[in-house]
Amino acid sequence: xxxxxxSSRYLVKRTGEKVFLECVQDMDHENMFWYRQDPGLGLRLxxxxxxxxxxxxxxxxxxYSVSREKKERFSLILESASTNQTSMxxxxxNPPRQGAGNxxxxxxxxxxxxx
Amino acid sequence: xxxxxxxxxxITVSEGASLELRCNxxxxxxxxxxxxxxxxxxxxxxxxxxxxxxxxxxxIKGFEAEFKRSQSSxxxxxxxxxxxDAAEYFCAVGARGNTPLVFGKGTRLSxxx
Numbered sequence: 001x002x003x004x005x006x007s008s009r010y011l012v013k014r015t016g017e018k019v020f021l022e023c024v025q026d027m028d029h030e031n032m033f034w035y036r037q038d039p040g041l042g043l044r045l046x047x048x049x050x051x052x053x054x055x056x057x058x059x060x061x062x063x064y065s066v067s068r069e070k071k072e073r074f075s076l077i078l079e080s081a082s083t084n085q086t087s088m089x090x091x092x093x094n095p096p097r098q099g100a101g102n103x104x105x106x107x108x109x110x111x112x113x114x115x
Numbered sequence: 116x117x118x119x120x121x122x123x124x125x126i127t128v129s130e131g132a133s134l135e136l137r138c139n140x141x142x143x144x145x146x147x148x149x150x151x152x153x154x155x156x157x158x159x160x161x162x163x164x165x166x167x168x169x170x171x172x173x174x175i176k177g178f179e180a181e182f183k184r185s186q187s188s189x190x191x192x193x194x195x196x197x198x199x200d201a202a203e204y205f206c207a208v209g210a211r212g213n214t215p216l217v218f219g220k221g222t223r224l225s226x227x228x
Binding site: 004031033035040041042043045048058090092102103104105106107108109111 | 124149151156157205218220
């Protein structure tokens with residue numbers, strides 16, 4: 001079974017802190033994605049990556065950056081957390097042979113609260 | 116670019132009743148289509164997917180969906196809802212190529228006794 005894990009289920013941080021959200025997948029997927037989920041807005045794509053050291057902006061990249069140093073790990077970074085970044089963050093990955101327009105496998109999510 | 120509309124934000128059904136969740140997509144070619152379910156506090160789980168071939172697809176947990184090209188729809192159905200089906204349901208569309216899935220805003224399903 002494909003497994004996508006996220007480092008924390010719940011996280012509470014202070015405004016201005018630097019925050020790292022980690023995602024690891026164990027199936028050698030080349031494509032990885034970060035979404036945020038807010039009530040009434042569904043899933044919005046923040047960043048995605050097709051391979052190590054590659055990154056592409058999604059629909060709402062402002063205030064975020066990412067790092068992909070190893071194929072299995074994709075990190076989302078909030079350089080200076082703000083209260084409007086309080087949200088559920090979901091990581092996903094995608095088998096390489098099918099391309100990114102195919103089934104994505106999701107982690108359990110990290111609920112981040114910024115105080 | 117592709118887009119997805121889920122017209123119903125919240126639906127309430129009685130346990131044992133039938134269910135249909137609506138999904139309309141916009142895409143110029145034949146899309147990849149997906150339904151995901153999210154239980155409270157959890158990640159998304161794939162219910163079913165359509166790539167090509169038979170337009171009626173069967174999924175897990177007794178769900179099915181029908182691709183109708185003429186209506187640009189991919190509605191999700193279940194003949195008899197169980198209380199454990201209460202969750203949020205997301206429709207998604209993918210293009211043929213290396214672009215991410217686009218998700219609808221979701222439909223929250225409540226099940227009453």
